[in-house]
Amino acid sequence: MIFGSIDLRQYFKIKNIKKGxxxxxxxxxxxxxxxxxxxxRRTKIKPRSISAEIEIKGSSKENLNIIIRHLANTLYTPNLNELRFPDELDKFYMAKLEGDTDLDEILYYGNTMLNxxxxxxxxxxxxxxxxxxxxLKAYNxxxxQSLGIIIxxxxxxxxHLKVTLLNTGEFLYLEDNFISGDIVVIDLEEEYIAKNxxxxxxxxxxESDFFPIPVGEFEILVSSGNVTLEYRERWL
Incomplete structure (x- = not known):
């Protein structure tokens, strides 16, 4: 289990992971x-909870306490962090620890649940x-569906500049004086567009719509220009 950039397996053994x-x-x-x-009327996807049952082992009671202190410092973060699991390291969730972490201690072993x-x-x-x-004709x-940036x-x-998702007909249409060398950045997630x-x-x-990048095959048409599309795959 990797939280942020730190592999937590240096601190404990994972006994069980529970995620829907x-x-x-x-x-x-x-x-x-x-x-x-x-x-x-509609369907909503609610926040996800992931739990990991762990076992911490020290070489002594004092060493166990040292490991626990280091682990606590790693897990307590003010912001969300990337959370990856050993069986799927190419994907991550943006997560934060919450709830109790009561530790059941026997000699220099400790067991708890990370939520x-x-x-x-x-x-x-x-x-x-x-x-x-x-x-562009590509495959997500x-x-x-993904969000991303079009440059x-x-x-x-x-x-004028027009960017169209041919799958649905949704488009972004801008009327302005564009000259060669201008850089237009379209942020599909923040729904914001800037020039230079x-x-x-x-x-x-x-009439414009900030469209998502659909799952599977998709096509984007841009009226003119050299274009870069950046997006991150997303997984249920």
Missing amino acids: MLPPIENITQQRPGRDGVTL FICPDPIAYGQLRKIQFENR KGTY VEIIENMD GYSLMSRLYL
Whole structure:
């Protein structure tokens, strides 16, 4: 188990890991006046909890206490950290320790349960970086839609820039005076666009949509420019 950049197995042995096949799922429903049953409005994925039962072993009681102090310092973090497991090191969750860590001690052995909360319940995989001109046809190997960044290097003077996800027809349309050498950065996660470091949101058409990168095969069309797409695979 790796938390942040530290392999926690130097401190303990993992006896058991408990994590659901899927994060908790909540179906939002609405009563149908005068009719039986309910109408399904939407489905939410809730935060994921992951638990690890561990055993800490010291060479003496004093040594056990030293290990516990070092481990406590490693586990207590103000922010979320990457959490990876030995059987799937190519994927990680953004997690934080929560709850009690009461230790059952016998001689110089200690057993406890580490409980992690993942506010974002989706696992992250490989970072993909793809360069193309105008049109891209690619494959997202993850099992959950991804978000990312599209960087467009303008190669000719023009009065608009359009980026379209051909799978759905969703697009981003910007009307501005673009000149060769301008760099436009489209952040699909933060829903923000900048040109040469300055906001371009006021030049974005209202009909525009910040689209996700779908699972499986997808196509993106850019009206003009040298383009770089960066996204990280996401996994249920």
